[in-house]
Amino acid sequence: MLNTIIVDDEEFARSSLYFLLQENCENIHISGIAKSVSEAKNLLSNNQIDLIFLDIAMPGENGFELIPHAQLNKSHVIFTTAYDQYALRAIKANALDYLLKPIDIDELKLAVEKAGKYIALNKKEHNRNENLQNLAVHLSERNEIRKISLPNGQGYSLINIDDIIHIEADSNYSIFHLANKETITVSKVLKEYEEILPDHQFVRIHKSSIVNLNYLKEYNSKNGVEVILKNGDKIAVSRRRASDFAEKVKSYTRFESDK
Structure with missing residues (x-):
């Protein structure tokens, strides 16, 4: 035994x-x-x-x-x-x-x-x-890492990470916004996914937001720093994360060009 x-x-x-x-x-x-x-x-x-x-x-x-x-x-x-x-x-x-x-x-x-x-x-x-x-x-x-399993109440949904547009925090829950316009709510805090997902591709831009740089369309500083994603979502970048975000975008651009 x-x-x-x-x-x-x-x-x-x-x-x-x-x-x-x-x-x-x-x-x-x-x-x-x-x-x-x-x-x-x-x-x-x-x-x-x-x-x-x-x-x-x-x-x-x-x-x-x-x-x-x-x-x-x-x-x-x-x-x-x-x-x-x-x-x-x-x-x-x-x-x-x-x-x-x-x-x-x-x-x-x-x-x-x-x-x-x-x-x-x-x-x-x-x-x-x-x-x-x-x-x-x-x-x-x-x-x-290219896939993660998300508990959905009845079991698990196996998600390709490239299909994740951004993840939104809601108290002790995380809401996944996917490329097929589906959302999945998971009873885990955002920090856990920040630690799991590849940090060259996924960036914590706010205490309540992680974005996939694959879906970054533009960012500007008209009303504070704000990102606009390819699905049209607009998300604020917190002041203390703005500098790190800019560096991650530069690194990501180099990473993609080296592929």
Whole structure:
């Protein structure tokens, strides 16, 4: 049996993964469920955990910050993430495994089977630590991310990031404005997506706005700095972010011309 914990800030993700494991993986014993890295650290301190199903984008500390604690406790990690296969191709050889949300049952079974064999082999600790460190480094290279999964209440919507025009904050929610004129509201704060999305393409221009520079039509300073997007939306740039925004536009222009 593999003593396992689930770490995810989304209730739907936690409960659905718990159900899938209980129904399909007889060698899994779920020792605990955490909705934050802090809670996961407590579980690792008080239990001998073999396997961690770990989300990446969570409030406060992200999933990467649990990796040193996993290493210290000789626990192995399977990431449950919104990153697409293209983004993870480069790190596939280093990861114990990953699962793209929404989680496929067959992929889950294969991941657990592989984890069981890997743990049974009792790899040397320095090899295990090296794999986890390489995984953290590669996953932090955000420029390769092309898709994200957005929880929509009943499941997830898989969105190509190039289809995101801008993201608007509404209290503790984020509203995605898409190229097909659809909007998706997600119960996560804007900062989480600021950390996930490639920062050469997506810029936080206001405490309540992130824009995709692919859709930037013009910007001016008639009434303070304001951007006009290709869909006609006009969004203010805060004073303290104006200088950084201008630099990002210059860098983005160079980046595109170098392609």
